[in-house]
Amino acid sequence: MYSLKVPLSDERRRHQRVKVALLGRYMLSSRREYPCQTLDMSPGGLALIAPVPAQQGERVVAYLDHIGRVEGVMVRPIPNGFAMTVGATIRKRDKLAAQLTWLANRSILGLPEDRRHERVVPRNPRSMLITEDGEQHECRIIDVSLSGAAITTALQLPIGTPVTLGKTSAHVVRHFDKGIALEFTRTHDLESLHEQFG
Structure with missing residues:
Protein backbone atom coordinates (compact mmCIF):
# COMPACT_ATOMS: atom_id res chain seq x y z
CA MET A 1 0.00 0.00 0.00
CA GLY A 110 -5.25 -9.73 -13.30
CA LEU A 111 -8.47 -8.91 -15.16
CA PRO A 112 -8.09 -7.01 -18.44
CA GLU A 113 -8.56 -3.25 -18.63
CA ASP A 114 -11.95 -1.89 -19.63
CA ARG A 115 -10.25 0.69 -21.82
CA ARG A 116 -9.58 -1.41 -24.88
CA HIS A 117 -7.14 0.78 -26.79
CA GLU A 118 -4.29 3.15 -26.07
CA ARG A 119 -5.05 6.84 -26.56
CA VAL A 120 -2.80 9.08 -28.69
CA VAL A 121 -2.71 12.83 -29.21
CA PRO A 122 -3.17 13.63 -32.93
CA ARG A 123 -0.59 15.77 -34.74
CA ASN A 124 -3.39 18.00 -36.01
CA PRO A 125 -5.98 18.34 -33.23
CA ARG A 126 -8.37 20.54 -35.24
CA SER A 127 -11.40 18.68 -36.57
CA MET A 128 -15.06 19.06 -37.48
CA LEU A 129 -17.93 17.59 -35.47
CA ILE A 130 -21.08 17.07 -37.55
CA THR A 131 -24.37 16.74 -35.69
CA GLU A 132 -27.50 14.84 -36.87
CA ASP A 133 -28.96 17.99 -38.47
CA GLY A 134 -25.88 18.27 -40.72
CA GLU A 135 -24.50 21.32 -38.87
CA GLN A 136 -20.68 21.46 -38.73
CA HIS A 137 -18.95 22.58 -35.55
CA GLU A 138 -15.22 23.16 -35.14
CA CYS A 139 -13.69 21.13 -32.32
CA ARG A 140 -10.30 20.15 -30.94
CA ILE A 141 -9.32 16.51 -30.44
CA ILE A 142 -7.69 15.98 -27.03
CA ASP A 143 -6.83 12.35 -27.74
CA VAL A 144 -7.99 9.52 -29.97
CA SER A 145 -7.88 5.71 -29.89
CA LEU A 146 -8.98 2.89 -32.21
CA SER A 147 -12.40 2.95 -30.54
CA GLY A 148 -13.08 6.60 -29.66
CA ALA A 149 -11.95 10.15 -28.98
CA ALA A 150 -12.13 12.95 -26.42
CA ILE A 151 -12.83 16.39 -27.85
CA THR A 152 -13.31 19.93 -26.60
CA THR A 153 -16.53 21.55 -27.77
CA ALA A 154 -19.08 24.03 -26.46
CA LEU A 155 -21.91 21.74 -27.64
CA GLN A 156 -24.01 20.13 -24.89
CA LEU A 157 -25.00 16.87 -26.55
CA PRO A 158 -26.90 14.21 -24.58
CA ILE A 159 -25.21 10.85 -24.01
CA GLY A 160 -26.07 8.50 -26.89
CA THR A 161 -26.33 11.32 -29.48
CA PRO A 162 -25.02 10.14 -32.88
CA VAL A 163 -22.37 12.43 -34.43
CA THR A 164 -19.63 12.33 -37.06
CA LEU A 165 -16.06 13.32 -36.14
CA GLY A 166 -14.28 14.19 -39.38
CA LYS A 167 -15.47 11.25 -41.50
CA THR A 168 -15.97 8.85 -38.61
CA SER A 169 -19.43 8.09 -37.20
CA ALA A 170 -19.64 7.92 -33.41
CA HIS A 171 -21.90 8.62 -30.45
CA VAL A 172 -21.50 10.57 -27.20
CA VAL A 173 -20.60 8.37 -24.21
CA ARG A 174 -19.41 10.83 -21.54
CA HIS A 175 -19.31 14.53 -20.63
CA PHE A 176 -16.46 16.40 -19.03
CA ASP A 177 -15.69 20.07 -18.43
CA LYS A 178 -15.60 21.81 -21.85
CA GLY A 179 -15.90 18.61 -23.84
CA ILE A 180 -17.29 15.17 -24.62
CA ALA A 181 -16.01 11.63 -25.09
CA LEU A 182 -17.07 9.77 -28.22
CA GLU A 183 -17.17 6.07 -29.05
CA PHE A 184 -16.75 5.21 -32.72
CA THR A 185 -19.48 3.13 -34.37
CA ARG A 186 -16.82 0.65 -35.44
CA THR A 187 -13.27 0.01 -34.23
CA HIS A 188 -10.62 1.42 -36.56
CA ASP A 189 -7.21 0.10 -37.49
CA LEU A 190 -4.07 2.20 -36.99
CA GLU A 191 -3.76 2.99 -40.70
CA SER A 192 -7.22 4.52 -41.05
CA LEU A 193 -6.72 6.37 -37.75
CA HIS A 194 -3.46 7.92 -39.04
CA GLU A 195 -5.14 8.85 -42.34
CA GLN A 196 -7.92 10.71 -40.57
CA PHE A 197 -6.27 12.19 -37.51
CA GLY A 198 -2.52 12.04 -38.25
Missing part, protein backbone atom coordinates in the same frame (compact mmCIF):
# COMPACT_ATOMS: atom_id res chain seq x y z
CA TYR A 2 1.39 3.41 -0.97
CA SER A 3 1.96 5.52 2.08
CA LEU A 4 2.56 9.25 2.40
CA LYS A 5 5.00 10.20 5.17
CA VAL A 6 2.72 12.82 6.65
CA PRO A 7 0.38 12.77 9.64
CA LEU A 8 -2.85 10.98 8.82
CA SER A 9 -5.77 13.33 8.51
CA ASP A 10 -9.30 12.44 9.63
CA GLU A 11 -10.19 12.04 5.95
CA ARG A 12 -7.56 9.38 5.43
CA ARG A 13 -8.51 7.52 8.61
CA ARG A 14 -12.15 7.38 7.58
CA HIS A 15 -11.54 5.88 4.12
CA GLN A 16 -9.15 3.10 3.21
CA ARG A 17 -6.84 4.05 0.37
CA VAL A 18 -6.51 1.67 -2.56
CA LYS A 19 -3.32 1.58 -4.62
CA VAL A 20 -4.56 2.15 -8.18
CA ALA A 21 -2.68 3.47 -11.22
CA LEU A 22 -5.38 5.21 -13.28
CA LEU A 23 -4.51 7.50 -16.18
CA GLY A 24 -6.38 10.72 -16.64
CA ARG A 25 -6.23 14.49 -16.93
CA TYR A 26 -6.59 17.23 -14.37
CA MET A 27 -7.44 20.89 -14.56
CA LEU A 28 -6.23 23.63 -12.26
CA SER A 29 -7.89 26.98 -11.57
CA SER A 30 -5.99 28.37 -14.61
CA ARG A 31 -8.38 26.16 -16.70
CA ARG A 32 -5.37 24.39 -18.26
CA GLU A 33 -5.41 20.58 -18.49
CA TYR A 34 -2.49 18.25 -17.86
CA PRO A 35 -2.04 14.45 -17.96
CA CYS A 36 -1.87 12.58 -14.66
CA GLN A 37 -1.83 9.17 -13.01
CA THR A 38 -3.19 8.16 -9.62
CA LEU A 39 -0.98 6.53 -7.02
CA ASP A 40 -3.74 5.71 -4.60
CA MET A 41 -7.31 6.71 -3.95
CA SER A 42 -10.12 6.51 -1.43
CA PRO A 43 -13.69 7.85 -1.59
CA GLY A 44 -12.38 10.89 0.29
CA GLY A 45 -9.07 11.68 -1.43
CA LEU A 46 -6.36 10.70 -3.89
CA ALA A 47 -2.67 11.11 -4.66
CA LEU A 48 -1.69 12.09 -8.22
CA ILE A 49 1.55 11.99 -10.18
CA ALA A 50 1.22 15.34 -11.93
CA PRO A 51 3.62 17.43 -14.07
CA VAL A 52 2.32 20.81 -12.84
CA PRO A 53 1.70 21.14 -9.09
CA ALA A 54 -1.44 22.65 -7.63
CA GLN A 55 -1.19 25.28 -4.89
CA GLN A 56 -2.30 24.53 -1.33
CA GLY A 57 -6.11 24.87 -1.22
CA GLU A 58 -6.42 25.23 -5.02
CA ARG A 59 -9.50 23.65 -6.63
CA VAL A 60 -8.64 20.69 -8.87
CA VAL A 61 -10.92 18.83 -11.29
CA ALA A 62 -9.67 15.42 -12.49
CA TYR A 63 -11.05 13.07 -15.15
CA LEU A 64 -9.86 9.53 -14.43
CA ASP A 65 -10.20 6.34 -16.47
CA HIS A 66 -12.87 4.02 -14.99
CA ILE A 67 -13.89 6.68 -12.42
CA GLY A 68 -14.88 9.77 -14.39
CA ARG A 69 -14.91 13.30 -12.97
CA VAL A 70 -13.77 14.01 -9.42
CA GLU A 71 -13.12 17.39 -7.87
CA GLY A 72 -11.62 18.65 -4.67
CA VAL A 73 -8.80 20.79 -3.31
CA MET A 74 -5.06 20.24 -3.12
CA VAL A 75 -4.08 19.39 0.46
CA ARG A 76 -0.34 18.63 0.28
CA PRO A 77 2.52 18.14 -2.15
CA ILE A 78 4.05 14.68 -2.66
CA PRO A 79 7.12 13.74 -4.76
CA ASN A 80 6.25 14.39 -8.45
CA GLY A 81 2.67 15.41 -7.68
CA PHE A 82 0.14 16.23 -4.98
CA ALA A 83 -2.64 14.83 -2.81
CA MET A 84 -6.17 16.21 -3.03
CA THR A 85 -9.51 15.73 -1.33
CA VAL A 86 -12.53 14.31 -3.19
CA GLY A 87 -15.67 16.36 -2.68
CA ALA A 88 -18.70 14.13 -3.26
CA THR A 89 -22.16 13.36 -1.96
CA ILE A 90 -22.62 10.27 0.24
CA ARG A 91 -24.22 8.48 -2.73
CA LYS A 92 -21.28 9.31 -5.01
CA ARG A 93 -18.79 8.22 -2.32
CA ASP A 94 -20.58 4.87 -2.02
CA LYS A 95 -20.35 4.46 -5.81
CA LEU A 96 -16.67 5.44 -5.70
CA ALA A 97 -16.00 2.91 -2.94
CA ALA A 98 -17.59 0.18 -5.10
CA GLN A 99 -15.55 1.25 -8.15
CA LEU A 100 -12.31 1.24 -6.12
CA THR A 101 -13.10 -2.20 -4.69
CA TRP A 102 -13.67 -3.51 -8.23
CA LEU A 103 -10.43 -1.90 -9.47
CA ALA A 104 -8.44 -3.34 -6.55
CA ASN A 105 -9.89 -6.81 -7.14
CA ARG A 106 -9.25 -6.51 -10.87
CA SER A 107 -5.56 -5.79 -10.32
CA ILE A 108 -5.28 -8.69 -7.83
CA LEU A 109 -7.06 -11.06 -10.24
Whole structure:
Protein backbone atom coordinates (compact mmCIF):
# COMPACT_ATOMS: atom_id res chain seq x y z
CA MET A 1 0.00 0.00 0.00
CA TYR A 2 1.39 3.41 -0.97
CA SER A 3 1.96 5.52 2.08
CA LEU A 4 2.56 9.25 2.40
CA LYS A 5 5.00 10.20 5.17
CA VAL A 6 2.72 12.82 6.65
CA PRO A 7 0.38 12.77 9.64
CA LEU A 8 -2.85 10.98 8.82
CA SER A 9 -5.77 13.33 8.51
CA ASP A 10 -9.30 12.44 9.63
CA GLU A 11 -10.19 12.04 5.95
CA ARG A 12 -7.56 9.38 5.43
CA ARG A 13 -8.51 7.52 8.61
CA ARG A 14 -12.15 7.38 7.58
CA HIS A 15 -11.54 5.88 4.12
CA GLN A 16 -9.15 3.10 3.21
CA ARG A 17 -6.84 4.05 0.37
CA VAL A 18 -6.51 1.67 -2.56
CA LYS A 19 -3.32 1.58 -4.62
CA VAL A 20 -4.56 2.15 -8.18
CA ALA A 21 -2.68 3.47 -11.22
CA LEU A 22 -5.38 5.21 -13.28
CA LEU A 23 -4.51 7.50 -16.18
CA GLY A 24 -6.38 10.72 -16.64
CA ARG A 25 -6.23 14.49 -16.93
CA TYR A 26 -6.59 17.23 -14.37
CA MET A 27 -7.44 20.89 -14.56
CA LEU A 28 -6.23 23.63 -12.26
CA SER A 29 -7.89 26.98 -11.57
CA SER A 30 -5.99 28.37 -14.61
CA ARG A 31 -8.38 26.16 -16.70
CA ARG A 32 -5.37 24.39 -18.26
CA GLU A 33 -5.41 20.58 -18.49
CA TYR A 34 -2.49 18.25 -17.86
CA PRO A 35 -2.04 14.45 -17.96
CA CYS A 36 -1.87 12.58 -14.66
CA GLN A 37 -1.83 9.17 -13.01
CA THR A 38 -3.19 8.16 -9.62
CA LEU A 39 -0.98 6.53 -7.02
CA ASP A 40 -3.74 5.71 -4.60
CA MET A 41 -7.31 6.71 -3.95
CA SER A 42 -10.12 6.51 -1.43
CA PRO A 43 -13.69 7.85 -1.59
CA GLY A 44 -12.38 10.89 0.29
CA GLY A 45 -9.07 11.68 -1.43
CA LEU A 46 -6.36 10.70 -3.89
CA ALA A 47 -2.67 11.11 -4.66
CA LEU A 48 -1.69 12.09 -8.22
CA ILE A 49 1.55 11.99 -10.18
CA ALA A 50 1.22 15.34 -11.93
CA PRO A 51 3.62 17.43 -14.07
CA VAL A 52 2.32 20.81 -12.84
CA PRO A 53 1.70 21.14 -9.09
CA ALA A 54 -1.44 22.65 -7.63
CA GLN A 55 -1.19 25.28 -4.89
CA GLN A 56 -2.30 24.53 -1.33
CA GLY A 57 -6.11 24.87 -1.22
CA GLU A 58 -6.42 25.23 -5.02
CA ARG A 59 -9.50 23.65 -6.63
CA VAL A 60 -8.64 20.69 -8.87
CA VAL A 61 -10.92 18.83 -11.29
CA ALA A 62 -9.67 15.42 -12.49
CA TYR A 63 -11.05 13.07 -15.15
CA LEU A 64 -9.86 9.53 -14.43
CA ASP A 65 -10.20 6.34 -16.47
CA HIS A 66 -12.87 4.02 -14.99
CA ILE A 67 -13.89 6.68 -12.42
CA GLY A 68 -14.88 9.77 -14.39
CA ARG A 69 -14.91 13.30 -12.97
CA VAL A 70 -13.77 14.01 -9.42
CA GLU A 71 -13.12 17.39 -7.87
CA GLY A 72 -11.62 18.65 -4.67
CA VAL A 73 -8.80 20.79 -3.31
CA MET A 74 -5.06 20.24 -3.12
CA VAL A 75 -4.08 19.39 0.46
CA ARG A 76 -0.34 18.63 0.28
CA PRO A 77 2.52 18.14 -2.15
CA ILE A 78 4.05 14.68 -2.66
CA PRO A 79 7.12 13.74 -4.76
CA ASN A 80 6.25 14.39 -8.45
CA GLY A 81 2.67 15.41 -7.68
CA PHE A 82 0.14 16.23 -4.98
CA ALA A 83 -2.64 14.83 -2.81
CA MET A 84 -6.17 16.21 -3.03
CA THR A 85 -9.51 15.73 -1.33
CA VAL A 86 -12.53 14.31 -3.19
CA GLY A 87 -15.67 16.36 -2.68
CA ALA A 88 -18.70 14.13 -3.26
CA THR A 89 -22.16 13.36 -1.96
CA ILE A 90 -22.62 10.27 0.24
CA ARG A 91 -24.22 8.48 -2.73
CA LYS A 92 -21.28 9.31 -5.01
CA ARG A 93 -18.79 8.22 -2.32
CA ASP A 94 -20.58 4.87 -2.02
CA LYS A 95 -20.35 4.46 -5.81
CA LEU A 96 -16.67 5.44 -5.70
CA ALA A 97 -16.00 2.91 -2.94
CA ALA A 98 -17.59 0.18 -5.10
CA GLN A 99 -15.55 1.25 -8.15
CA LEU A 100 -12.31 1.24 -6.12
CA THR A 101 -13.10 -2.20 -4.69
CA TRP A 102 -13.67 -3.51 -8.23
CA LEU A 103 -10.43 -1.90 -9.47
CA ALA A 104 -8.44 -3.34 -6.55
CA ASN A 105 -9.89 -6.81 -7.14
CA ARG A 106 -9.25 -6.51 -10.87
CA SER A 107 -5.56 -5.79 -10.32
CA ILE A 108 -5.28 -8.69 -7.83
CA LEU A 109 -7.06 -11.06 -10.24
CA GLY A 110 -5.25 -9.73 -13.30
CA LEU A 111 -8.47 -8.91 -15.16
CA PRO A 112 -8.09 -7.01 -18.44
CA GLU A 113 -8.56 -3.25 -18.63
CA ASP A 114 -11.95 -1.89 -19.63
CA ARG A 115 -10.25 0.69 -21.82
CA ARG A 116 -9.58 -1.41 -24.88
CA HIS A 117 -7.14 0.78 -26.79
CA GLU A 118 -4.29 3.15 -26.07
CA ARG A 119 -5.05 6.84 -26.56
CA VAL A 120 -2.80 9.08 -28.69
CA VAL A 121 -2.71 12.83 -29.21
CA PRO A 122 -3.17 13.63 -32.93
CA ARG A 123 -0.59 15.77 -34.74
CA ASN A 124 -3.39 18.00 -36.01
CA PRO A 125 -5.98 18.34 -33.23
CA ARG A 126 -8.37 20.54 -35.24
CA SER A 127 -11.40 18.68 -36.57
CA MET A 128 -15.06 19.06 -37.48
CA LEU A 129 -17.93 17.59 -35.47
CA ILE A 130 -21.08 17.07 -37.55
CA THR A 131 -24.37 16.74 -35.69
CA GLU A 132 -27.50 14.84 -36.87
CA ASP A 133 -28.96 17.99 -38.47
CA GLY A 134 -25.88 18.27 -40.72
CA GLU A 135 -24.50 21.32 -38.87
CA GLN A 136 -20.68 21.46 -38.73
CA HIS A 137 -18.95 22.58 -35.55
CA GLU A 138 -15.22 23.16 -35.14
CA CYS A 139 -13.69 21.13 -32.32
CA ARG A 140 -10.30 20.15 -30.94
CA ILE A 141 -9.32 16.51 -30.44
CA ILE A 142 -7.69 15.98 -27.03
CA ASP A 143 -6.83 12.35 -27.74
CA VAL A 144 -7.99 9.52 -29.97
CA SER A 145 -7.88 5.71 -29.89
CA LEU A 146 -8.98 2.89 -32.21
CA SER A 147 -12.40 2.95 -30.54
CA GLY A 148 -13.08 6.60 -29.66
CA ALA A 149 -11.95 10.15 -28.98
CA ALA A 150 -12.13 12.95 -26.42
CA ILE A 151 -12.83 16.39 -27.85
CA THR A 152 -13.31 19.93 -26.60
CA THR A 153 -16.53 21.55 -27.77
CA ALA A 154 -19.08 24.03 -26.46
CA LEU A 155 -21.91 21.74 -27.64
CA GLN A 156 -24.01 20.13 -24.89
CA LEU A 157 -25.00 16.87 -26.55
CA PRO A 158 -26.90 14.21 -24.58
CA ILE A 159 -25.21 10.85 -24.01
CA GLY A 160 -26.07 8.50 -26.89
CA THR A 161 -26.33 11.32 -29.48
CA PRO A 162 -25.02 10.14 -32.88
CA VAL A 163 -22.37 12.43 -34.43
CA THR A 164 -19.63 12.33 -37.06
CA LEU A 165 -16.06 13.32 -36.14
CA GLY A 166 -14.28 14.19 -39.38
CA LYS A 167 -15.47 11.25 -41.50
CA THR A 168 -15.97 8.85 -38.61
CA SER A 169 -19.43 8.09 -37.20
CA ALA A 170 -19.64 7.92 -33.41
CA HIS A 171 -21.90 8.62 -30.45
CA VAL A 172 -21.50 10.57 -27.20
CA VAL A 173 -20.60 8.37 -24.21
CA ARG A 174 -19.41 10.83 -21.54
CA HIS A 175 -19.31 14.53 -20.63
CA PHE A 176 -16.46 16.40 -19.03
CA ASP A 177 -15.69 20.07 -18.43
CA LYS A 178 -15.60 21.81 -21.85
CA GLY A 179 -15.90 18.61 -23.84
CA ILE A 180 -17.29 15.17 -24.62
CA ALA A 181 -16.01 11.63 -25.09
CA LEU A 182 -17.07 9.77 -28.22
CA GLU A 183 -17.17 6.07 -29.05
CA PHE A 184 -16.75 5.21 -32.72
CA THR A 185 -19.48 3.13 -34.37
CA ARG A 186 -16.82 0.65 -35.44
CA THR A 187 -13.27 0.01 -34.23
CA HIS A 188 -10.62 1.42 -36.56
CA ASP A 189 -7.21 0.10 -37.49
CA LEU A 190 -4.07 2.20 -36.99
CA GLU A 191 -3.76 2.99 -40.70
CA SER A 192 -7.22 4.52 -41.05
CA LEU A 193 -6.72 6.37 -37.75
CA HIS A 194 -3.46 7.92 -39.04
CA GLU A 195 -5.14 8.85 -42.34
CA GLN A 196 -7.92 10.71 -40.57
CA PHE A 197 -6.27 12.19 -37.51
CA GLY A 198 -2.52 12.04 -38.25
